[in-house]
Amino acid sequence: MIEIANAIPLLVPHSSQSTESNKTGSWRFLRPQFDEKTSPCSAACPAGEDIARIEMLSAQGSFKEAWEMILRENPFPGVCGRVCPHPCEGVCNRREFDEAIAIHAIERFLAETASRYDLKPILPRLTAKKQRIAIVGAGPAGLSASYFLALLGYSSDVFEAMPEPGGVLRWGIPIYRLPLPALRSDIARIESQNVRILTGQMLGREFLRDAAERYDAVFMGCGHSRTAKLGVPGEEMSAIEDGLQFLRQLRQGDTISLSGVSAVIGGGNTAIDVARSIVRLGGKALILYRRRRRDMPAFEEEVQMVLEEGVELIELVTPVRITAEGTQCTLTLQEMKISGEDSRGRANILPAEGKTRELRVERVFKATGAEPAEDWFNPPDKTKISLALSHTLLFCPDRGPALVFGGDLTNETKGVAHAVASGKQAAMALDILFHGGIEAIVPKLTACRVGQGPSLSMEMYMGGNRRLRNTHVVSYEEINADHFQFQPRITQPRLLREERRTSFEEIDLKISTNLAIREADRCFNCGICNQCDNCYMFCPDIAVIREKNNDERRINYDYCKGCGLCVVECPRNAMTLREEDI
Amino acid sequence: MKRVIEGSHAVAEAVRLARAKVISAYPITPQTHIVEILSEYCAGGTMDARFLRVESEHSALAALIGAQSCGVRTFTATSSQGLALMHELLHWTSGARLPIVMAEVNRALAPGWNIWTDQTDSLAQRDTGWIQLYCEDGQEVLDSVLQAYRLAERVYLPVMVVLDAFYLSHTYEPVDVPSEEDVDRFLPPYEPRFQADTENPCAFGQLVPPGAYMKMRHNIAMAMEEALVCLREIQEEFYGIFQRRYDPVETICCNDAEIILVTSGTATSTCRLVLRSLRNRGEKVGILKMKLFRPFPAAMVREATSRAKKIAVIDRNFSFGASGIFAQELRAALCNTPGHPPIFGYIAGIGGLDITMELLEEIYWKTRDTAFPEKESVWMGV
Numbered sequence: 001m002i003e004i005a006n007a008i009p010l011l012v013p014h015s016s017q018s019t020e021s022n023k024t025g026s027w028r029f030l031r032p033q034f035d036e037k038t039s040p041c042s043a044a045c046p047a048g049e050d051i052a053r054i055e056m057l058s059a060q061g062s063f064k065e066a067w068e069m070i071l072r073e074n075p076f077p078g079v080c081g082r083v084c085p086h087p088c089e090g091v092c093n094r095r096e097f098d099e100a101i102a103i104h105a106i107e108r109f110l111a112e113t114a115s116r117y118d119l120k121p122i123l124p125r126l127t128a129k130k131q132r133i134a135i136v137g138a139g140p141a142g143l144s145a146s147y148f149l150a151l152l153g154y155s156s157d158v159f160e161a162m163p164e165p166g167g168v169l170r171w172g173i174p175i176y177r178l179p180l181p182a183l184r185s186d187i188a189r190i191e192s193q194n195v196r197i198l199t200g201q202m203l204g205r206e207f208l209r210d211a212a213e214r215y216d217a218v219f220m221g222c223g224h225s226r227t228a229k230l231g232v233p234g235e236e237m238s239a240i241e242d243g244l245q246f247l248r249q250l251r252q253g254d255t256i257s258l259s260g261v262s263a264v265i266g267g268g269n270t271a272i273d274v275a276r277s278i279v280r281l282g283g284k285a286l287i288l289y290r291r292r293r294r295d296m297p298a299f300e301e302e303v304q305m306v307l308e309e310g311v312e313l314i315e316l317v318t319p320v321r322i323t324a325e326g327t328q329c330t331l332t333l334q335e336m337k338i339s340g341e342d343s344r345g346r347a348n349i350l351p352a353e354g355k356t357r358e359l360r361v362e363r364v365f366k367a368t369g370a371e372p373a374e375d376w377f378n379p380p381d382k383t384k385i386s387l388a389l390s391h392t393l394l395f396c397p398d399r400g401p402a403l404v405f406g407g408d409l410t411n412e413t414k415g416v417a418h419a420v421a422s423g424k425q426a427a428m429a430l431d432i433l434f435h436g437g438i439e440a441i442v443p444k445l446t447a448c449r450v451g452q453g454p455s456l457s458m459e460m461y462m463g464g465n466r467r468l469r470n471t472h473v474v475s476y477e478e479i480n481a482d483h484f485q486f487q488p489r490i491t492q493p494r495l496l497r498e499e500r501r502t503s504f505e506e507i508d509l510k511i512s513t514n515l516a517i518r519e520a521d522r523c524f525n526c527g528i529c530n531q532c533d534n535c536y537m538f539c540p541d542i543a544v545i546r547e548k549n550n551d552e553r554r555i556n557y558d559y560c561k562g563c564g565l566c567v568v569e570c571p572r573n574a575m576t577l578r579e580e581d582i
Numbered sequence: 583m584k585r586v587i588e589g590s591h592a593v594a595e596a597v598r599l600a601r602a603k604v605i606s607a608y609p610i611t612p613q614t615h616i617v618e619i620l621s622e623y624c625a626g627g628t629m630d631a632r633f634l635r636v637e638s639e640h641s642a643l644a645a646l647i648g649a650q651s652c653g654v655r656t657f658t659a660t661s662s663q664g665l666a667l668m669h670e671l672l673h674w675t676s677g678a679r680l681p682i683v684m685a686e687v688n689r690a691l692a693p694g695w696n697i698w699t700d701q702t703d704s705l706a707q708r709d710t711g712w713i714q715l716y717c718e719d720g721q722e723v724l725d726s727v728l729q730a731y732r733l734a735e736r737v738y739l740p741v742m743v744v745l746d747a748f749y750l751s752h753t754y755e756p757v758d759v760p761s762e763e764d765v766d767r768f769l770p771p772y773e774p775r776f777q778a779d780t781e782n783p784c785a786f787g788q789l790v791p792p793g794a795y796m797k798m799r800h801n802i803a804m805a806m807e808e809a810l811v812c813l814r815e816i817q818e819e820f821y822g823i824f825q826r827r828y829d830p831v832e833t834i835c836c837n838d839a840e841i842i843l844v845t846s847g848t849a850t851s852t853c854r855l856v857l858r859s860l861r862n863r864g865e866k867v868g869i870l871k872m873k874l875f876r877p878f879p880a881a882m883v884r885e886a887t888s889r890a891k892k893i894a895v896i897d898r899n900f901s902f903g904a905s906g907i908f909a910q911e912l913r914a915a916l917c918n919t920p921g922h923p924p925i926f927g928y929i930a931g932i933g934g935l936d937i938t939m940e941l942l943e944e945i946y947w948k949t950r951d952t953a954f955p956e957k958e959s960v961w962m963g964v
Contacts, residue, residue, distance in 0.1 A: 008808055009740055010775055014785040043822040222765050444962075 013254045020559075024541055026120030028562035028580055034553060035576035036577070037470040037527030041088035041103060042452030046417040047424070049417040050459065050466060051088055052572075055523035055531045056107055058516060067110040068121050070460045072419050075147040075190050076140060078115070078182040079169055079515065082508065084417045085299040093526050096476035099489035101523045108508075109516040115185050123193075124462055131216040131434050134401075136207070136377075138197055139167020140416045141221035141407025143190050143330040148458055150193040151430045151554040156294025157201065157215075159201040167223050168408075174273050175282070176504045179510065182242040189274070207377040212400040217430050221422070222377040224370035230265065234322030235366070239329050239558025243274040243367030250277055258283035263331060265319060267296035268323055271367035272303065275311045278365075278429075279501055288363070290336050295346045307499050316349070320356065331359045372409060381556045386438060387429070391422040391455035394429060396438060404430065428461055432581045474526040474573045480559060483534065483571035490519045529553060529574040535566035584758050589750040590615035592720040592757050593659065593685045593743070596727030596783040598629055599765040599875035600683075602657040604649035606642045609646060611697045612747040613661040613687045620657070643671040643682075650680040653777030653788055655731065659681070661747070662689035662703045672740075676711025676802060678787050681734030681741070681772075683727065685710075688778060688847065689747045690933045696818035698934020699747035701847065701899035705875070705907040711802055712877040713741040713809055716846045717798060722873075725826055731769055732816045735911040737805045738775070744875075747934065749848040768823050788956075813874065818953045830874035835861065840869025840925075841949055842887055844895040844908060846872040849930075849937045853896075858944040872908060880915035887916070890923045894949040896933040896942070897959075905958040926952070927959040930944065 006486060039052035050069050057066035057378050069075045074342070080102050092100035112119075133149055135142040138160035146156045164170055169183050191197060227242045229235065243264065249256060258281040264274050265291035275285040287306070292315050296303055307313060314333075321332040335355040338347045372378055379385070379393050387394040393410050395403040408414045423484030428448065432441045446453070448460040451473045460467040495511040500507055531551050536544040543560040546553055555566075567577040593616045595603070605624065607617040624633035636642045639660050646656040660668060665686055690700035696919075702835050704714060708906065714729060717723045723745050723754025730741035745751055778786070813830055821827040835857060836842055845853045845931065850871045860867045870886050870893075887893055893916075904910060909927035916922040926949045931937040941962055948960070 008801065008804045010805075011798045012776055013787050013790050013798065014676075014776065014784055015788045016782070018783075019785060302628060 017188060022282055023558050025037060025543070025556075025558045027315045028557070028560060028576050029582070030562035030564055031557075031580045032555060032560065032562065032564055032567045032575055032577050033440045034529060034555070034574060035470055036468065036529060037206070037472045037474050038451040039526035039528070040091040040093060040451075040473050041101075041453060041476075041526075043074035043473050044087045044091045044542065045450075046087070046413075046421040046455055047080070047417070048450040048455035048457045049073045049088075050457070052109075052523065052525045053101070055101060055106065056519045056528065058520035059523065059530075060395060061517060063110055063113050064119055064121075068117065068123065070107060070110065071121050071123060071189075072464070073424070074417070076186045076416060076420060077107050078111035078186045078517045079140070079149050079178060079546060080217065080416055080420075082178050082294050083104070083169075084415065085301070087216055087417075093476040093479055093524055094522065095476065097479075097481055097524075098486050101148065102490050102492065105490065105511050106516055106520050111182070111185070111509055111515075112510055113513075115181075122152060124464070125151050126462065128155075129153040129434070131430075132214065133217045133219060133430065134211050134215040135219045136203060137167060137220070137222040137407070138165030139221055139223045139407060140160075140169055140199055140419035141223070141422045142167070142219060143187065143197075144420045144425045145219045145221060145404075145406065146195040146197075146423075147190045148424050148427035149430070150195050151462070152427055154427075154431070155194060155198070156219075158195060158197045158531050159203055159207075160197060160199045161202050165197050165199060167221075168225075171225075171251050172229070172244065172270075172273070173279050174247065174250065175287070176276070176507050177273075178498070179506045205374075207378070208403070209400075215401050215406065216434070217402040219423075219426050219492050220377060220379075220403065220405045221410060222372055222374070222409065224372055224408045225272075226371055226373045227366050228369040228371050230319065230366055230368060232319050232322060235326070236292065236322050237322065239324045240322060240364045240366060243270050244366045244370060246365060247277065248470065249275055250310065256281055258363070260284065261286060262286055262363040262365060263359065263361045263492070264365045264367050267291065268367065268369070269298045269302060269369065272298045272306050276306050276309060279309050280312060280504055283363075283534065286359075287311060287313045288317050288319065288331075288333065289313065289315055290340070291347045291349055292316065305507075308497055318351075320547045328360050328362060329364050330362065331360055333357050362441055369519050370408075377409060379409065387441060387570060389425055389441075390431065391418065391425045392429060394433075394441075396433070396439070402430065415451050424456055428456065428458070430457075470527070470576075472527075478573040479524050480569065480571045482530075483569075484524065487518075487522050489522070490515050510568065513538075526575055527570050530572070532571060534569045534571060536574065537564045538569040540565065583761075584756050586754050587757050587759070588752055588754055589616060589618060589720045589721065589745055590687075590752065592724040593727055593745070594619040594623070595759050597657045597726045598623055599760065600655065600728060600731050600769055600892075602629070602631055604632050604634065604646065604656045604718075604951045605653035605658065606636055606645040606649070606656070607658045607660065608636055608642050608664060608895040610639070610661045610664045612689055612751045613659045613664070613685070615701070615751065616659040616685055616687075626645075627763055639667045640671060640685075643668045643675065646682050647671060647675060647678065647680060650682050651678070651778045653772070654773045655735075656682050656720045657684070659687070661687040661790050662691055665703050665707060666691065669710070672707055672710035672712060674787070675740045679694075679738040679802075679805075681731070681738055682741065683730045684742050685723075685735055686742045686744045687747050688744055692847050696933045697747065698752060698935055699749055699847075699898065699931070701744075701862060701897075701907070702901075704742060704744045705899050705901075706715065707742070708876055708907070711739060711806075712876065713737075713739055713806070716742065716745065716873055716875060717745045717750065718848060718850045718871065718921050719750065720757040721826070722828060723750065724759065725820065725824070725828065728765060728769055729813070729816055729820060729828075731772075733809060733813055735772055736812050736816070737809045739805050739809060741803070744847070746848045749917075750801035764823055770864070770895070786912040805806070810874075810877050810879060826869055828873055829882075830879040832871040832873060833868075833886045834869040834871065836870060836886050837889065838864040838866055839889075840891045841946065842890045842893050844870045844871050844872060844893060844907060844912060846875075846923045847898065849896060849942075850897065852937055852939055853942050853947040856939050856946070859939070860943070860946060863944070865950075875911075878911050878915065883912060884888065884916045884922075885920055887923060892926060892949050893923050894928060894945055895929050896928050896945060897938070898937070900929055900932065900959070909959070925953045926960055929959050930962040
């Protein structure tokens with residue numbers, strides 16, 4: 001190679017000074033910030049579970065932490081993972097993209113995983129308080145109240161008439177939907193939180209009067225355990241059986257033999273449970289409902305399954321007379337006609353004149369509305385209500401203990417999750433009442449609302465990180481769907497129809513760990529930071545700082561120019577761009 | 583080894599032999615064949631290089647600016663609109679003194695859409711600080727790419743190797759593809775004088791005050807002058823290994839020529855045949871083939887034309903409001919030479935129109951029969 005003499009120097013613009021000397025943050029007029037918001041599922045959950053975070057932890061394999069997240073808001077993950085009609089999934093933003101997350105399947109998976117490894121939850125508890133609370137009824141509402149009171153530092157006694165706690169969960173819902181070990185596991189954990197359950201306690205009306213000596217408050221969660229009257233001639237005959245009583249007998253382990261055709265009157269979950277149990281006992285069942293299928297108060301999935309199992313549904317009929325001859329009953333059915341719809345879209349019905357028909361069956365089961373077994377279980381005169389809340393009624397007499405009614409006694413929607421909501425609301429309301437008086441209840445509860453309410457968060461009430469969450473509920477439009485890929489929802493493994501019809505084995509099977517992780521990973525984690533670090537990757541100024549010791553992310557405003565890329569590229573709306581105060 | 587290959591593949595073979603480490607390009611007809619085969623070479627392991635897919639030519643060059651700053655040999659190829667889109671970064675490349683090599687296939691600019699050959703796209707980039715080498719055939723393309731790396735890495739300026747669309751890019755010709763050993767002797771691994779280094783962090787291309795900026799620009803101007811000297815040295819060395827040589831301007835029968843036809847690209851080959859035919863008829867004609875356009879070899883042009891009576895420049899390009907661009911450059915090179923021959927400008931083959939032997943002969947007769955150019959440019963075949 002020929003080198004030329006006096007090679008020309010090479011001048012290149014070059015600097016070893018750090019660009020940190022240029023504080024580009026001074027250019028900013030918009031300010032991005034981490035601003036965790038509320039997921040629609042958590043707002044729709046009556047128990048206010050922090051679902052977005054539960055799914056995030058599950059996807060990361062932190063099953064114990066995920067399970068503890070549930071337990072901060074709901075003592076019944078094993079039960080709710082099975083029998084809750086999961087309103088959370090109905091509002092899942094992922095539905096707009098492909099399909100909702102199978103939240104209930106993951107909840108059940110977490111409960112079963114915790115049982116399998118005999119995990120003991122570490123839950124924050126407040127210091128012990130002197131007040132004592134009596135709880136009437138060890139159903140889901142009463143047990144929830146006792147559990148949340150225990151977290152708040154109160155000891156309570158739970159009185160239960162039946163020989164084992166659980167209420168409708170123990171004595172109503174059939175075991176093919178809720179097996180006994182799952183229920184017992186949830187209840188045992190509640191008891192381990194310093195809750196005393198006294199079973200076989202038949203209380204009388206005088207209990208409320210005597211309670212003043214021993215208790216500072218009484219929670220009434222006695223539920224609806226008696227089927228309401230049909231108001232039809234012939235109803236009082238012994239051949240006409242009570243659906244709730246029938247389910248209770250089954251759960252007591254009574255041997256019941258059934259043959260022939262049974263008519264089940266009603267359109268709620270009890271009617272479905274009765275009909276499906278009849279099929280499993282070898283009988284044939286007909287459901288008689290006065291409105292249309294889509295008006296039935298029973299959960300849609302349950303209706304679908306009962307029909308799959310061979311039960312016939314007769315719509316738009318109501319019995320007007322029942323007679324018995326030997327081993328058979330004759331039902332006189334009045335056909336109904338539709339006359340418009342009410343505000344909720346339910347059919348208004350009228351008898352179709354002259355249209356009646358007779359139906360001969362072997363047995364008749366009443367499974368219409370239910371009501372409290374005793375009159376004194378009902379809330380007293382409405383004029384004496386001190387405070388009416390979404391899931392509880394509060395009575396504070398001048399003398400004697402405060403009285404809180406909850407569960408099915410007050411809830412418009414009868415369901416476990418609403419019962420949990422009732423117990424939680426009662427525990428919070430009593431704690432506020434004892435420390436700040438009745439006027440403080442509404443403002444303090446409002447501060448613990450998940451989204452716009454009515455769901456409440458115990459974590460927020462106890463001062464956890466969740467109280468920093470923005471109450472804005474994230475919509476699908478606020479999700480950056482470019483960062484997600486289509487992936488179908490898991491298919492719930494289930495017994496075959498033939499297997500279901502001949503046994504009381506649990507229908508829904510558990511899902512494997514890898515399926516649970518995959519399903520949880522589909523979750524958008526609406527509104528919460530799951531450390532995906534898109535903000536970090538997209539920031540042109542390296543102004544997003546990842547803390548080394550924890551999962552925190554923060555913005556270095558010395559260099560953030562406020563371009564807003566991080567906010568736009570956040571897949572889940574966990575950031576917000578605001579105008580800078582000038 | 584002689585192989586019959588496309589002009590596009592002559593580029594690709596040279597890039598393979600040059601052992602480029604990062605290739606980034608966005609496909610555009612008629613450049614596509616070049617990068618198609620290179621992407622196969624990268625994917626299949628024939629080349630130990632990264633092929634970066636990007637969303638535009640602007641990004642293609644931006645990616646190479648980053649890669650070349652890290653001290654590796656790089657390559658890109660483009661054409662027409664793609665080159666126009668790169669414009670901003672063409673300036674950046676030379677200003678940052680990055681020896682990037684690009685193959686540029688001459689194609690007409692839209693609208694109307696036209697994919698055929700026209701030199702306006704590359705000539706419009708004459709002030710961007712890129713060295714430009716124009717090629718006549720497939721062998722010259724392959725050799726020029728190898729030489730381009732030597733030249734670029736010597737003077738720290740980027741080099742554009744320019745070839746005509748289709749007439750050259752898509753035409754199969756016998757090309758001697760040299761052995762790796764021979765190429766390695768000619769083109770050793772790139773040893774950068776500066777590069778990004780994580781051990782010693784620094785910034786390139788930051789704010790520079792006017793005085794320093796002017797010094798840097800002057801430094802680039804000096805590097806361009808140096809390139810003119812270096813290219814001749816590199817040719818000697820290349821000749822020593824491969825027995826082929828390409829002068830910045832090639833003179834063909836210019837010593838006794840009364841009329842010199844100035845050509846570039848593939849039109850030169852056609853002109854060689856015209857020259858033979860005219861010489862057989864006793865016409866004193868010569869050819870000046872322009873290989874190097876930037877830096878412009880003004881002294882060589884002056885020397886080569888010093889004995890001619892007339893010069894006819896054939897431009898397959900046009901600078902609107904002025905004239906053919908090669909003609910402009912020649913006029914500028916000769917204007918201070920007293921008694922220099924008159925320069926006739928002809929515009930031919932725009933948008934891929936064929937430049938035939940008949941057309942070139944017609945240009946010759948027109949020049950011979952006219953005493954002095956009546957206007958700056960005569961459009962042939964319009």
